[in-house]
Amino acid sequence: MNTKPRLTGEPIMRILCKTSENLVGYLYQWNNGDVQPAWFDGAMADVRYEPFFQAPEQNPADPKAPRPRQQGLTHLEKA
Template identity: 40%
Template sequence: MPEFESVRTTAEAIGRITCIKTGEEIGLLYQWDNGETQAALYNGSRPKTQNCSDHPAEPDIGAKCS
């Protein structure tokens, strides 16, 4: 069984993601206990996640919105 170098167990919300056109909150930015960050964008009732560990964590991230 392979061992993972960076196991994620808990995450903390560190910022809100807002639409740069409307100012509406469209998701949250999380930081995992291993330092990686992950964006969780709202999509109806289910969040859509995107791993952003290769990008610096910023509390205010703009994203395309409808």
């Protein structure tokens, strides 16, 4: 058990029911590294965890081409 206090937490994953695909809670990570589920209507056993953002590994338009890099903000300095 972690001895540091839990001061702040942020949701890191959705908790989904495997059968209905309904959102049943969120998984939180605390500032001390602890992870804790927060259920909407009580804990469930048959669930799966889904990250908030899943980046595609390939360019969906052309699977052989790498994803384009996001343009930086340096172009705004000249605006």
